Amino acid sequence: MEVTKTMINTLNELKVGDSGVVVSFKGKGSLRKHLMEMGFVKGANVEVQRVAPMGDPIEIKVKGYSISLRKEEAKNIEIEIV
């Protein structure tokens, strides 16, 4: 039996063009809740579209639209790269 190796990264580690699925969202508080409501729920597809000229924030495509967030906010979101 072959076991497929999955890679778990946090969202801030992804490069432009990388995409994956949200597997978990660490942390607590209203920011987490807000981001979940903006579409970062378990199973959601995400794709890193762009990085701002100065290296931060990043632009993510989720639920079919574009949202930007800072890397420090993205680091609690765990992504399985596909």
Added chain:
Amino acid sequence: MEKLEIGLAGNPNVGKSTLFNGLTGMRQHVGNWPGKTVEKKEGTFKYNDYEIKVVDLPGNYSLTAYSIEEIVSRDYIVDEHPDVIVNIVEAANLERNLYLTVQMLELGANVVLALNMNKAADDKGYKINADKLSKLLGIPVVKFEAIDDTGREELLQTIVKASKSPNNVINRLEYGSEIDEHIGQLEKIVNEDISGIDAPSSWIALKLMEDDDEVVEKIKESGKGQRVLSEAKKIRGHLSGIFGDDADAAITDARYGFIAGLMQESVKKPKIDKVTRSDLIDRIVTNKYLGIPIFLLIMWLTFQITFTIGDPLGGYIEEGFGLLGEAITASLGEGFLTSFLVDGIIGGVGGVLVFVPIIFLLFLILSVLEDSGYLARAAFVMDRFMHKLVGLHGKSFIPMILGFGCAVPGIMATRTLENERDRFLTMLIVPFMSCSARLPVYTLIVAAFFTAYQGWVIFSLYLLGIVVAIIVASIFKKTIFKGMSAPFVMELPPYRLPTVKGAIIHMWERGVLFLRKAGTIILAVSIIIWALSSLPIGVDYASQESVTGQIGTALSPIFAPLGFGEWQATVAIIYGFLAKEVVVSTFGILYGVGEEATTEEDAGFIAAIQSLFTPLSAYAYLVFVLLYIPCLATLATIKRETNSWKWPAFAAGYTFVVAYMVSFIVFQGGSLLGFA
């Protein structure tokens, strides 16, 4: 005529305001939500036999208590019972838009779903089956276009029909059997114990399971909530055991799960997302190397267009006021009344109206930038800079840009910042952005002293304002606002061609806002100046013996170390507090050229100014005018936005200190370096 009330709801950037303007035209009223600092727009229109009142709700992504805007929208639906809620959704972004829809349905709102911007959805290859969506949700779904009349009639018919037979579809919402079961269980206890909260009991149950602060508080207030609250706590513990996550996260997941089901059934999407036009534009506009130059270019263009077109137009208004003053003098003859009309009123108001073209143009360009979607990219490009340098949000850049037009809308725009302390900090530094009302002061003095380098001198003042703002912000960030950081979570909406109508209404709204405050304050100030300059009875108008002259003379030594210890300069500063452009009209009145308006072409006036300053002290004076106490209207706006006198008082105090210090450094430093 039958009356109906509808609320317009939806995410930000979905065309809500466009529909609102399309329906109500100029029959709008802008106020505040009771007890809140959130703006409330209302309007009415007639349709067949109905007089329909429209309330434009704040743009929300959700109805949790994440922001004041969300609470306002929620309370409106619960307390005001509008006949219909028209939920405008962006067709190409249906999934996330429906998240708000679901929450409004939970609240028992009578929702009509209005799909906007269907063309963009077509372009992306989305096929939305509105009938299917309508059947699944149990509410009417209409396709329309907010920018023209497409589908408007059908939308209105649907609204009227829905008002006659309200939909209640709470039972259709599904969160999975586990959560559904607990909602039912908690709802039963809510029904038994709680009364007097005017919202569906299933919604209360759901909110308690989400641990919503507002609702928990209301239940506590009701006095009979112990059983409900302890049961809710038990359920939350149980759910987090099952889902391995907080109950509210599980519920958010479940809502998106329900929406995914709807999408599956009613929307066909291409397997691979097409590359959109917005993508292509963003590749250039937010490009690593081009992003910042493009941003700077656009800011530069904004000012070039504003001033190269605006200045000549201002000249015509100036001439008109000059002629009006002459006409009045000619028909009434010299005298007390003439002096009042020409020196007091025309001298003051004319000095403001001259700048109307500049202000309108600036707001026109800003609204185009905003409606096109570029301002969000500007925030994206500049966030790192703002965050690293001053610890502020990229979004703070927008209020600061607006601050170049006028600090009042700039301060109002801080509402887009979710974090309250971030908002306050931005409000405190926006007044350092050199607003258009300061420009007349610059142009006057620059024309008198720096004819060869006019542009550069004015540019240096704009730059100085920015630098001071950055320094002040980083100091505040480390002191009174220690340990705060707002998240940078911002939608980047697709680029859209701004509509002419939208841009004009936007410009008009903001322009009139400036005029209204300018009109009333400036008129009052001009009359006060005129009166103080004419009293005590018998003195020569505006002489040193007048009340104005006496006050200025008494205070002027304070400013001597800054290079401008003359009483005229001090008097102008005193009245400039009431509105900065009054510095110019004060000079105008003090030198008796009010009726000619105060222009750089008036040789006598220029000579008078030249006798008052040296180039160095003139520059120190400009620096002081740039930085000192924000005008009264700005302070009043800060008061309104923070709902406290503490912040405007603080803003007034600290800016005076900053202005004094910087001007002192400029003048004394300049003197040491041998400038004069």
